[in-house]
Amino acid sequence: MTSHKTETTRLEGDTPAQRLLALLEVIADKDHFFTLQSLVEETGMPKPTLHRMLQQLESSGMLQREADSRHYGKGNRLRRLAENLLLNDTVHGARHAVLSQLVDEVGESCNITALSGGEVLYLDRVETSEALRFYLHPGSRVPVHCSASGKLFLAQMPPAQRRRLLGEIPLKAFTGNTLTDLDALEAEIDTVRQQGYAFDDEEFLPGLLCIAVLALDPNGGKSNLGIAIQAPIMRMSRDKALECLPALHRAADAIAAIDRDAMLQPLTNEVQS
Amino acid sequence: MTSHKTETTRLEGDTPAQRLLALLEVIADKDHFFTLQSLVEETGMPKPTLHRMLQQLESSGMLQREADSRHYGKGNRLRRLAENLLLNDTVHGARHAVLSQLVDEVGESCNITALSGGEVLYLDRVETSEALRFYLHPGSRVPVHCSASGKLFLAQMPPAQRRRLLGEIPLKAFTGNTLTDLDALEAEIDTVRQQGYAFDDEEFLPGLLCIAVLALDPNGGKSNLGIAIQAPIMRMSRDKALECLPALHRAADAIAAIDRDAMLQPLTNEVQS
DNA sequence: ACATCAAGTTCCGATATGCGGAACTTTTCG
């Protein structure tokens, strides 16, 4: 819980380097531009100190200042860093194993996704052994409004943030099923939120049906990991997809568990030799 | 001075903080576990230095060590950081979407620029699908005096500031069309100010014609991003470029709207518990 | 088992960086 923002949301560490990383965490939570002053108030750090940190981040391309020189936003280098971190994650192996098992269970291609810059990023994917398959690469991107994972990400966003994103992204039609009407999409997102899962029923690629859930940490908080099953409609219907839901949820829980386990500090050093 | 070092000395920055971030970038690229020694070899940094950095990253939960205590992997906190960075970064996605749509409309490569340190910085770019294209990457920089966006930035500057900036940088000639005479440049800038748009007519790269406008918030907010269309003269003339102006202005307005929204304070985002 | 070597770890003085109160400059607003 990051909730005691009331006064000093102390974000500090023992060393300058750790303090900088803590600052990055505060910045990572921003979906708006932010100012020096806002950080001063949020963190309680002295203004010159934050100013220097921001200056370093900016001059190394991690942050970017708007032309008014007052508002900061995330820079390309920081974005690339984050994407590479996720794409090459060391728990990748563990996640991949979960994904493989899911593919074994349901017999269709599955993938893990994350939201990145308003688009859905494919982090990993395991193909079905069936001959007929859709060919999609890890690292590629898909719009939020016409992917199952994307709808889930949208569903868990604060309304204001979602509205802004959807307001500025054209709801481009890829197929006849693509939801291009904002109200219809919002209604769909409501449904998705209640159900806890989402379909992509030929909304992006003709003939492709997809069902997804989030890898949610039960402790609450938003998730940036989705897991999905993708199959040609020749082999998959909505009803058939729903039958896979338990397996899908099991996989999602497993992936959430990987993340949770990774969080536990090993406290290993008690292992004397 | 770009890094001319041999392959080894990759990890550099002017300050310890920046060096740490550079290290994180190296780590971000790892898709497997890594050891201290491997980083020593890859970066050429002294072993104790890297050891200290890794120690700090580990003790703050950014990295994790395997049971053998020699192999490092990415920690949960680092993964969290990366996810949040991407999760909350909707501005970039929205801008990118506007850019993509513009490229669809006009059929040529477009980019978003900002003035940064007296140079024009390419924030984002979407390529045309045409075979013949100029290849320019986001993150690169171009002098103000020979780019369409740059002239716009100059045109809206207070005269004193513009004069100072132009006095500091040499008006280097890149092509025969480059304006290297200060008076001629000032005259061009006057024209640009009146028109509200600017050309770059082979002033930077031979064969490249470019037209740009500012994403200007009319309410006085000085959020000045530039948005531009770039095309080979084989397919683009000044007249043809002018026909794209309406689309360009529409895109500029959309981007200005995004920025205006994103400037709003987080409205005390109450993610209640 | 012991020698050998490679990787990891600790030590420490010199240096560079971070730190942040105070003062200064610029912008915003009434």
Add this chain to the structure above:
DNA sequence: CGAAAAGTTCCGCATATCGGAACTTGATGT
């Protein structure tokens, strides 16, 4: 146009960084 607020610079003090050298640990070979 003057006051308040945000951003920026200054600068002496404190502290983290740096990295060569030495030490410890664990793996390998005979």
